[in-house]
Amino acid sequence: MEKGRYGVFGGQYIAETLMNEIIRLEDAYECYKNDKEFQKELEDLLNQYAGRPSLLYYAKNMTKDLGGARIYLKREDLNHTGSHKINNVLGQVLMAKKMGKTRVIAETGAGQHGVATATAAALLGLECEIFMGKEDTIRQALNVYRMELLGAKVHPVTSGTMTLKDAVNETMREWTNRVSDTHYVLGSVMGPHPFPMIVRDFQSIISLEAREQILEYEGKLPSAVLACVGGGSNAMGMFYHFIEDENVKLIGCEAAGKGVDTALHAATIAKGEVGIFHGMKSYFCQDENGQIAPVYSISAGLDYPGIGPEHANLYDSERATYVPVTDDEAVDAFEYLAKTEGIICAIESAHAVSYARKIAGKMRKDENIIICLSGRGDKDVAAIARYKGVKIDE
Amino acid sequence: MSRISSAFEHKKAFIGFLTAGDPTPSLTIEYILEMERAGADLIEIGIPFSDPTAEGVVIQDANIRALSKGMTPDGVFDIVASVRQVSNIPLVFLTYINPVFHYGYEKFFARCEELGVDGIIIPDMPYEERSELLPIATTHGVEVISLIAPTSRQRIQMIAKESSGFLYVVSSMGVTGVRSEINTDLAAMIDLIKAVTDIPCAIGFGINTTIQAKQMAKLADGVIVGSAIVKIIEKYGNHAHQALFEYVSSMKQAIREQ
Numbered sequence: 001m002e003k004g005r006y007g008v009f010g011g012q013y014i015a016e017t018l019m020n021e022i023i024r025l026e027d028a029y030e031c032y033k034n035d036k037e038f039q040k041e042l043e044d045l046l047n048q049y050a051g052r053p054s055l056l057y058y059a060k061n062m063t064k065d066l067g068g069a070r071i072y073l074k075r076e077d078l079n080h081t082g083s084h085k086i087n088n089v090l091g092q093v094l095m096a097k098k099m100g101k102t103r104v105i106a107e108t109g110a111g112q113h114g115v116a117t118a119t120a121a122a123l124l125g126l127e128c129e130i131f132m133g134k135e136d137t138i139r140q141a142l143n144v145y146r147m148e149l150l151g152a153k154v155h156p157v158t159s160g161t162m163t164l165k166d167a168v169n170e171t172m173r174e175w176t177n178r179v180s181d182t183h184y185v186l187g188s189v190m191g192p193h194p195f196p197m198i199v200r201d202f203q204s205i206i207s208l209e210a211r212e213q214i215l216e217y218e219g220k221l222p223s224a225v226l227a228c229v230g231g232g233s234n235a236m237g238m239f240y241h242f243i244e245d246e247n248v249k250l251i252g253c254e255a256a257g258k259g260v261d262t263a264l265h266a267a268t269i270a271k272g273e274v275g276i277f278h279g280m281k282s283y284f285c286q287d288e289n290g291q292i293a294p295v296y297s298i299s300a301g302l303d304y305p306g307i308g309p310e311h312a313n314l315y316d317s318e319r320a321t322y323v324p325v326t327d328d329e330a331v332d333a334f335e336y337l338a339k340t341e342g343i344i345c346a347i348e349s350a351h352a353v354s355y356a357r358k359i360a361g362k363m364r365k366d367e368n369i370i371i372c373l374s375g376r377g378d379k380d381v382a383a384i385a386r387y388k389g390v391k392i393d394e
Numbered sequence: 395m396s397r398i399s400s401a402f403e404h405k406k407a408f409i410g411f412l413t414a415g416d417p418t419p420s421l422t423i424e425y426i427l428e429m430e431r432a433g434a435d436l437i438e439i440g441i442p443f444s445d446p447t448a449e450g451v452v453i454q455d456a457n458i459r460a461l462s463k464g465m466t467p468d469g470v471f472d473i474v475a476s477v478r479q480v481s482n483i484p485l486v487f488l489t490y491i492n493p494v495f496h497y498g499y500e501k502f503f504a505r506c507e508e509l510g511v512d513g514i515i516i517p518d519m520p521y522e523e524r525s526e527l528l529p530i531a532t533t534h535g536v537e538v539i540s541l542i543a544p545t546s547r548q549r550i551q552m553i554a555k556e557s558s559g560f561l562y563v564v565s566s567m568g569v570t571g572v573r574s575e576i577n578t579d580l581a582a583m584i585d586l587i588k589a590v591t592d593i594p595c596a597i598g599f600g601i602n603t604t605i606q607a608k609q610m611a612k613l614a615d616g617v618i619v620g621s622a623i624v625k626i627i628e629k630y631g632n633h634a635h636q637a638l639f640e641y642v643s644s645m646k647q648a649i650r651e652q
Contacts, residue, residue, distance in 0.1 A: 011523055012520065012522055012523060013491055013518045013519060013520070013523055014518060014520060015447070015448050015517055015518060015520070015541075015543070016517075016520050016521070016540075016541045016542065016543040016545075016546060016549075016553075016564070017543035017544070017545050017546075017564065017567060017568075018545075019520050019521070019522070019543075019545075019546070019549065020545050020546065020547060020548075020549065021545065159451075159454060160444070160445065160458075165445065166445075169445050169447050172447050173447060173448075173450075173568070173569050176448070176567060176568050176569060177567050177568035177569070178567065178568075179545060179567070273496075275492045275495060275496060276491045276492050276495050276518075277445065277492050278447075279518070284492075286492070286496065289466045289467060289493060289496065289497075290443075290467075290492045290493040290494075290495065290496025290497065291443065291444040291461065291492075291493070292444045292445050292492070
């Protein structure tokens with residue numbers, strides 16, 4: 001496969017101003033990837049600081065309730081900062097520091113990636129600035145304050161739809177403005193090469209661990225692994241080491257918002273078309289003139305009009321399937337998991353839980369499935385209460 | 395000689411940019427002709443895009459205004475058709491890769507050829523990615539304009555050697571928008587370019603005053619002004635004719651005097 005391409009997808013569609021920097025980044029990454037000292041340092045951070053390996057938890061009550069496949073949850077919600085985002089961020093910020101950068105910038109949707117970046121920057125002593133859609137700073141006000149506590153400066157983005165897509169636009173603009181001392185910690189398996197590869201590699205620890213854990217617990221591979229998909233970083237991490245295992249179904253759960261037949265969704269695979277945006281060729285929600293469409297989801301972390309290029313290729317090659325899950329279904333699953341297993345998961349992750357509820361009961365009892373629980377739901381509690389019309393004093 | 399080359403023949407070129415459909419398609423036509431009358435040598439027409447990541451706030455807002463009034467690539471082609479009925483001024487599109495990809499490269503460039511669009515600038519399509527459309531554009535006689543940035547360093551000569559039309563030399567880091575100072579060592583960049591090609595170089599990003607225009611014209615073969623023009627259109631709306639004429643005349647005069 002051509003460098004930086006996944007089938008026809010991927011590439012480096014960015015401003016000339018950034019080209020030398022991403023070439024340099026690719027060279028640096030190839031060097032650190034094989035550097036034992038770097039890998040040891042990262043492993044120590046992941047194990048001693050972030051709390052890896054994460055648990056593979058057997059969801060006994062849920063399994064019993066649904067009456068089919070044995071259900072396991074890969075507990076990325078238990079990582080430090082509360083989501084899988086820390087896996088990628090520790091890798092990138094450590095690399096940035098070694099490259100001589102003194103400042104990191106990042107976009108964030110739900111705020112999880114922003115919090116993780118601010119955390120790693122605080123730990124490793126780098127300046128940090130986060131770009132977040134103004135709409136999202138309201139939906140996720142607590143995470144804004146969390147980032148500020150960690151010493152980051154948060155810029156509310158008021159252009160466009162004021163959500164994740166616009167936060168990415170603004171972070172890219174800032175990177176072209178100041179690239180020599182600044183690394184852009186891209187939060188998902190998207191953007192120009194080498195980002196989709198770097199982020200996937202750092203997130204692939206999820207499936208590396210999960211594959212070993214399930215073999216230890218069950219003595220066999222799962223029938224399916226499920227993960228929610230916005231840009232697709234936790235899904236890529238969850239899928240990666242299972243790609244060669246042809247009998248393991250890979251299922252990505254997209255945000256269908258109010259429904260894929262309404263205008264209010266973020267279901268890129270279900271409703272998008274091939275396009276070129278944010279540095280990559282992939283699938284995007286767009287209109288008949290190639291304008292990027294405004295998208296919607298209850299989940300700020302899935303509220304993105306594109307999907308990473310490796311996912312686009314997994315879809316085209318029929319290795320993975322992508323299914324839409326609505327707001328209502330995700331909120332149901334959010335409540336279900338809380339009541340059944342005593343776990344309040346992120347509303348993003350609840351999209352994957354929801355689809356597991358649909359399929360687990362139809363599977364044999366000797367089968368097992370793994371759901372990636374990408375994050376914890378503390379950040380969502382207030383928004384879910386509002387959604388349900390419950391008045392709470394935050 | 396191509397229309398683009400003629401813009402630089404025996405003179406320093408003034409290149410004016412506006413966003414198609416801002417404030418209306420018919421005024422875009424009038425403003426293009428007004429700039430030509432004031433001495434502009436080449437016009438860059440922006441095909442609006444929802445997410446113009448290389449643009450500062452002024453041109454971002456113009457994109458939003460144009461799109462909210464329903465401007466489409468076909469609408470921009472209609473504008474070009476009208477301009478071409480009365481003018482032979484070199485016309486170059488500036489847009490992002492997705493609207494062109496979505497339209498279909500073959501169909502898009504065939505339409506450009508048919509209507510007399512001379513070139514295209516795509517800020518999110520660097521040297522490495524242009525092979526997917528370059529042969530198609532070339533077949534239809536549309537020149538793909540390359541950009542060179544302050545960070546391009548060892549890439550400058552690689553890009554310059556294979557450039558066509560003119561070279562768009564980006565004056566500063568960051569996005570488009572007026573700047574009070576331009577600190578890049580543009581003379582050194584242009585020396586590197588001129589060592590490998592005699593293609594004209596035009597400097598853009600940040601230029602808005604006559605003093606800047608004069609300085610830039612000393613260094614290069616042309617000066618590109620975008621945000622300052624879009625700002626005038628934003629300020630005067632439907633009645634920007636005279637202000638545009640005066641501004642472009644003064645800039646052209648400054649370039650002549652260098």
